Amino acid sequence: MTGISFLEGHRTWVLTGESSTYALRLGEDDVPAHVYWGPALPAAGVVELTAKTLPWWDGFNDPNEGLDELATDGGTRYWTPALQVRFADGTRALEWRYEDHEITAGHLRVHFTDRHYPLRITLHYRLRGDVLERWTELTADTDVEVVRADSATWALPVSEDYRLSHVTGRWAAETQLHRESVPHGETTFASRRGITSHHANPWVMVDDGTATERHGEVYGVALAWSGSWRLTTTRSSTGRLTVSGGFGQDGVVHRVGPRRPLTTPVSAGLYTDGGFGAASRAWHAYVRAHVLPHPEELRPVxxxxxxxxxxxxxxxxxxxxxxxxxxxxxxxxxxxxxxxxxxxxxxxxxxxxxxxxxxxxxxxxxxxxxxxxxxxxxxxxxxxxxxxxxxxxxxxxxxxxxxxxxxxxxxxxxxxxxxxxxxxxxxxxxxxxxxxxxxxxxxxxxxxxxxxxxxxxxxxxxxxxxxxxxxxxxxxxxxxxxxxxxxxxxxxxxxxxxxxxxxxxxxxxxxxxxxxxxxxxxxxxxxxxxxxxxxxxxxxxxxxxxxxxxxxxxxxxxxxxxxxxxxxxxxxxxxxxxxxxxxxxxxxxxxxxxxxxxxxxxGTLYRLRPPIDDGVVAFQYVLGDRSVVFAYRQAAHFNAPERPLRLDGLDPAARYAEPEPGRTHSGAVLLAHGLPLGLPPGDFASVVVRLDRIKI
Structure with a gap:
């Protein structure tokens, strides 16, 4: 059952999406701590994970480091901070004190204050299907300098390895996809340009290095902001990985005070076990349902x-x-x-x-x-x-x-x-x-x-x-x-x-x-x-x-x-x-x-052959009983024979009509064997194939 619940005896909040679960809790010192993010778990399963704070085992490595729900500096915390404040007397450390929380219509607000200074922090969580939106609100009765105000810290499960997907580019060469192992230490993707920029885009996806287009667990984080921004991945020697992100840049200080609140932009997180294809389809569905102003319209030619x-x-x-x-x-x-x-x-x-x-x-x-x-x-x-x-x-x-x-x-x-x-x-x-x-x-x-x-x-x-x-x-x-x-x-x-x-x-x-x-x-x-x-x-x-x-x-x-x-x-x-x-x-x-x-x-997008070389690129859109396949041969080499293109997202028990040239196909055959494309010979050959499910 989707929704948000509070396990009072464990001081734990559980946010259940359509196929995923997210959970956080209050530590013994009121510090909000991450508990779980991944496949759907019942409340009893979450309770098993709410262990007490682990004891230190040496003088240099805090076993709980990297598990703060919104990482701050101060005390013995040395993780990449998402929130850095400086009070009027020069004090920089933040100490949390839990006040209360509200749950209304899929929206969780958890209210905190600093233990001494008149700073109030509200952590916001809002469920949108399997996408969780998070942001932070700061208010204060006296002036406070906020050196860094990220929207959220996202803690990922410990894995044997981590692979990062992101895009880079420049003018006229935007959104070039890269997949590479996450380095140890801090890696920051950012724009200091006042705009989103051609050079990077405020999202990352993380998997364990084995995910494919169709299979594997993928975690994604995206920031809803059009000015300067940064996303920082932090990978420790103990194997823990977090993603922290928000607006702003080094050297730019936010000031919070009377009648001057600070609300960070939404940082959205998504988990899927269906590979990169399922992750993209979930993001697309989220943008259409909860972001675009008129998603029901068809954009004109x-x-x-x-x-x-x-x-x-x-x-x-x-x-x-x-x-x-x-x-x-x-x-x-x-x-x-x-x-x-x-x-x-x-x-x-x-x-x-x-x-x-x-x-x-x-x-x-x-x-x-x-x-x-x-x-x-x-x-x-x-x-x-x-x-x-x-x-x-x-x-x-x-x-x-x-x-x-x-x-x-x-x-x-x-x-x-x-x-x-x-x-x-x-x-x-x-x-x-x-x-x-x-x-x-x-x-x-x-x-x-x-x-x-x-x-x-x-x-x-x-x-x-x-x-x-x-x-x-x-x-x-x-x-x-x-x-x-x-x-x-x-x-x-x-x-x-x-x-x-x-x-x-x-x-x-x-x-x-x-x-x-x-x-x-x-x-x-x-x-x-x-x-x-x-x-x-x-x-x-x-x-x-x-x-x-x-x-x-x-x-x-x-x-x-x-x-x-x-x-x-x-x-x-x-x-x-x-x-x-x-x-x-x-x-x-x-x-x-x-x-x-x-x-x-x-429609929903299925990437069938990505543009990883100069051969054939193909993808497919599916909406109800209709499907459209796009295929492009960029360059022809060595008179290589054409392979049938295996499709996706169809009903294997149905038949599909191809109006031009007027033939029909078994859905099972299209999925298991593939569609003969019939690309014209030579370079820069392309076809667009329409398929309609035959109603019986």
């Missing part, structure tokens, strides 16, 4: 004008693109950069969010009306958090950017970062965004952020460090306010590609721009890493022109489409100049995508 026009934006040019897009079956037309201010390049105009009347003599309404008349929704690109020094906004408000006195203001992409922690900047941003959306009937915002923080100062503010957290909170609040005032508005998160993808921004976005790299071959690996945690229904993927502007590689149009059709399909090429045969193929494939879209965007 979009067209974006950037690669066709760059900054050379005119009303006539946008109308021509919109007419061609509508004829192909596109449902959402998005005009990108270059429509405002003196924005004829990346050197000027950013921050001056008024329509360029030389390019749009009557404003945006005629274009928006024309797009709506073509049966499409209208979207527009914005970058609210940035400003060019060559802009009217910067000349009027140079103090609005993040900066330090007596220090240069470093430019990246010829722009600076506005300080969204300032209330006047927040109101300015809301005012023009509200008018842009409301006065023009805008249906969709592509919200971009094309550089990280630098010189993140706030002259005149007594607590400048709060900028690092409050900038992100202000962006969240602005997105929430816009969505509340314009309930039909949909938003895509972008940060120079995939620099802002995380559970925090997904709670306020309908989709994310995965990478500026639209090269179909590279996208197979980018999308593979993305899909470890995040669902295809939020993954924006475009078909663009040859050669690709990032890699200079040329790939057949069908292959480009088939790769992009594995997520939220978009087009970004200069379609006005596409030859007739490409337009005809695009029209057919968009229609095909719209048919299979519910399965792709809402």
């Amino acid at each position: 979009l067209y974006n004008s950037w690669e066709a026009t760059g900054f050379d934006v005119t009303e006539a040019g946008q109308r021509a693109l919109a007419e061609r897009a509508a004829a192909l079956g596109v449902e959402l037309f998005v005009m990108d950069d270059g429509w405002f201010g003196a924005r004829t390049g990346d050197h000027a105009g950013l921050g001056d969010w008024h329509v360029n009347r030389e390019r749009f003599p009557e404003g945006l309404k005629p274009l928006v009306g024309a797009v709506h008349a073509l049966g499409m929704k209208f979207g527009i690109w914005v970058e609210p958090e940035m400003v060019n020094p060559d802009s009217d906004l910067y000349r009027a408000h140079p103090d609005w950017v993040q900066h330090h006195p007596h220090r240069r203001r470093s430019e990246l992409r010829r722009q600076l970062v506005l300080n969204f922690a300032r209330p006047d900047v927040q109101e300015w941003a809301y005012d023009w965004l509200d008018r842009l959306v409301g006065e023009h009937g805008v249906d969709f915002l592509k919200w971009d952020m094309n550089r990280p923080f630098s010189e993140a100062g706030w002259p005149g503010e007594a607590d400048q460090d709060r900028l690092w957290v409050e900038h992100t909170h202000a962006v969240y609040a602005l997105l929430d306010r816009l969505r509340g005032d314009h309930p039909d508005l949909r938003i895509e998160s972008c940060s120079g590609g995939g620099g802002r993808i995380d559970l925090g921004v997904l709670a306020r976005s309908d989709q994310v721009w995965t990478s500026d790299n639209t090269d179909a071959l590279d996208r197979l690996r980018i999308q593979h890493g993305y899909g470890q945690l995040y669902p295809a229904g939020a993954m924006s993927a475009w078909v663009t022109d040859n050669p690709n502007f990032v890699t200079a590689r040329s790939v057949p149009l069908r292959f480009r489409f088939h790769v992009a059709m594995a997520g939220v399909l978009g087009l970004g090429g200069d379609i006005v100049h596409w030859p007739d045969e490409d337009l005809a193929l695009a029209r057919d494939l968009i229609a095909r995508y719209r048919d299979i879209r519910p399965v792709v965007q809402h």
Whole structure:
């Protein structure tokens, strides 16, 4: 039975998910201690694990170290601290005193105070199926410096070995999956950039080194935060491993005091015994059910004008693109950069969010009306958090950017970062965004952020460090306010590609721009890493022109489409100049995508052959009686014979129809033997196979 219970005689809380159990207890000194995380256990089984604190067996190794529910420094605790505080008199150690707890609607709150100082700590736990959300809340009657405030410490069962799965990358090469043994000591994955970053993503998965796609125990931890963050794994010589994570970075201090509480972002944890595939499917289900704002919707096929026009934006040019897009079956037309201010390049105009009347003599309404008349929704690109020094906004408000006195203001992409922690900047941003959306009937915002923080100062503010957290909170609040005032508005998160993808921004976005790299071959690996945690229904993927502007590689149009059709399909090429045969193929494939879209965007994912080499890559989505198989041969070597592809997620007792070429298959055969793919010969060959369960 799922839920939360308190075993009063053992001072233990048991949180039971759909197929897993988590438990914590109060130690003899009121320190909250981890008890268990893993396969479902009855309460009696948990009681067996609630042994008393173990005695020291030498003067250097605490046998209980690493088992604190929220690791703190102080006393003889030397584990990686999740919570570090410094009181006004210089005291740093925290001593717990349990006060009480509440259990309401799947939400556990455990309240503590410090034994001497007026600091209150509440540990939060919320069950979401088999995902457990944890976060921490701090309040104080006098000022307290919080040097580190992680959301949670996750203690894993002792294992013979530990293997870590995570993603790394850079611009145009995001979410590259790595699996490697966990080093002893502390290993930190982080962003100090003020954004999630292209270089790492705030999640890890841990197994014992034997898990596969289908089998084995996997533990996952993910952080719902879009600013600077860190996740630290700590592996001791005794074999214990923890994962601690939260917002912030070294050198940035949070201050808690009267009317200044601190609430950390959610750290979500998941256990599964079904391997990496089951872990991903559980994360996807969690994001759809509890994170995304409109998970029941189908994301439209979009067209974006950037690669066709760059900054050379005119009303006539946008109308021509919109007419061609509508004829192909596109449902959402998005005009990108270059429509405002003196924005004829990346050197000027950013921050001056008024329509360029030389390019749009009557404003945006005629274009928006024309797009709506073509049966499409209208979207527009914005970058609210940035400003060019060559802009009217910067000349009027140079103090609005993040900066330090007596220090240069470093430019990246010829722009600076506005300080969204300032209330006047927040109101300015809301005012023009509200008018842009409301006065023009805008249906969709592509919200971009094309550089990280630098010189993140706030002259005149007594607590400048709060900028690092409050900038992100202000962006969240602005997105929430816009969505509340314009309930039909949909938003895509972008940060120079995939620099802002995380559970925090997904709670306020309908989709994310995965990478500026639209090269179909590279996208197979980018999308593979993305899909470890995040669902295809939020993954924006475009078909663009040859050669690709990032890699200079040329790939057949069908292959480009088939790769992009594995997520939220978009087009970004200069379609006005596409030859007739490409337009005809695009029209057919968009229609095909719209048919299979519910399965792709809402179905469960099965990875059948990952992109570990340059051979065949394949995966499958299943939704109810329908299944869609995607298969890609990247490169053909030595005339190797094609192998049938074993599928997953089907009913072995059923038969499945393949409408094209009109044949049927036994579910048992597809699972045990496989599906003949019939890939065309040569490199860059691909197929998309639709299978429908035959109703008898």
